[in-house]
Amino acid sequence: MSANRLAQLQQALDERAAQQLLRTPVTLQQYNGRLLTVAGRHFINFCGNDYLGLATAPQVLQAFADGAMQLGAGSSGSPMVTGQHTVHQQLCDSLCDWLDVERVLLFSSGFAANQAMLLTLSNKNDSLLLDKLSHASLIDAALHSDATLKRFAHNDVTALHALLSQVKQPMVVTEGVFSMDGDSPDLPAMLKLCQQFNAPLLLDDAHGLGVLGPQGRGAAAAQGVTQQQLYCTMANFGKALGVGGAFLAGSKTVIDYIEQFGRHYIYSTALPPALCAAVLKSVALCRSESWRRDKLQSNIALFRHLATDLPLLNSQTAIQGLVLGSSQRAVAASVQLKQAGIWLSAIRPPTVPQGSARLRITLSAQHTEQDIHQLVQQLRQLV
Template identity: 30%
Template structure:
């Protein structure tokens, strides 16, 4: 049935058509092979893949697959419910203990995805005032005030402007006062903290920024948290397993003790080649999240096979440091050479190496031209990055070989000359 142009569905259809017309709609290829390898099969031929997050090449590791297969045989495909009901399975708890040990925290809580970890954790922490009031009423016989029952009035969140979308959405769900500070601008953060009259302060930052590939100033963030009595949470999804002399992440990279960061979030999707997310910290904080994080309470956990495979992947990453070393060496080489071609890499320091294009239409054209040359490298544009800051976001893994990177560089040189930018 034809709908009038003013109908919401008709307006949505018109907007989608306009996006596709101008090549801004993601034209992601249908891949006929594993998307965790540097060479994938698309449209009947091999393509080089430079956007996989399988950083350490563990997704298809024989030992990881064997651990997952054994767990699949024992536990079946799904978990059968939430952790709060029937699905508190031993492999889930083993994975939590292993990742907590790996990052150097007392305990950890696992979620089905990293996104669920952030959107569940941030608003959950805001419930402490409300639950304190309820506890007083039920355990102490004191009727809570209206302000206490409101729950969130005493909190102010200080959020880095380039935080991942999952943190942004978690902050929105928290319904607290929010102050955003500029990218890596600890001077501005200091002023905001000093001016705040909030009873409880909460600083949140990525460890490695997913679109720029640079690293947060965690020592300064920890100093400010301690000075102002604030809770500090670092989203280290792109850092854990990759950075630091022991691969423990952005804290390890900076030499910051885990005791100075209250909560470390991470994922199993990047360095460990699986899926899922976790939050680690002091045991009491983690136990609090188990009874307050809605995305944990009201959702099924990771499939047991994934949990078992990820635990094995952590063990391999722990003993085979060459994997992260090669990934970072590849990134260093590519960053140096692509800068020599005249590309801006936006301050990248890690395995994520963006090349700034700027205009959204031009970035789409670059992706298309690279695809014609057998390279899969989608562009990142608004809302993933600010308008006018579109870029091709390259990810270097330990499986990329030097000749593959050199071919990419030659293609980027051709594209730059062809498009005259």
């Protein structure tokens, strides 16, 4: 019996390998924000999410170290059982102040927070309307919920309108910046539609928080949409804020409800207090050091300017996609770039739709102009 099961697993692994879809974890020896070291070789990193360089900011590292010394490395239990540290509350207060939202709840990852958001807030009479390119964590959450899942064409307000007219109790879910394409929905237009159909709008702003809007308040703020107009927002600490973990934000009622009924919150160990101390510092730097966003914007503009002849996806954000089609082509391109000292992993199905394997270039405030010139020169040779 178990030999049979193992053979089935091995067969699935072999099939993935034959399709060039096997993911191979790489051990990094060092990471300093811009460069990473693998097997003694240095590479310029163009596939991380440390958009503002906060993952290695000395003040954040110091806050982490001080937090560990003063508060301990781990939280030792669920916040509902063991309780939470002052620093958890300080972080929540700081997020509420930054985003102008009533309440937030901390989670160990964005994946868990998205599960809690969709599973807890929807019920069997609801229809969850998700964008076709939604992140896996949203799709899985919707599939595991009691609600009915329906998908609309990517960022297509007309398609959303058609779906809204068909279903009884819609809830609309979208992302501030799509993780593989780097584009954003028209949030004011979506909000207007949602108001027309009395549908709550839920936002995953993993790639917008810190980067977009005044003081980095995220994609909604950048488009003039307030947190009060959204039903619930998920954003994480592991992207622009450079640390790890996530939060849900919303009205007191919505967050109180998730706190009481959200199984991913209740039955999970609270974030390590030292990590919260680091995120707290990171939020402060993110708000006050707008030069980080300015540098990122100028790097994005330089990249787009130098790469006008490359078939890039239409994105003005730090995520720039170069679709190559087959997985073989994307993997070969990635290998070639590594030979030239550029770390840029191939993104293949099922992460992206079949036939759209790509290089997903992510820019950071840490990159120099020279890095970007070098990248574009190498990409041009590939295309």
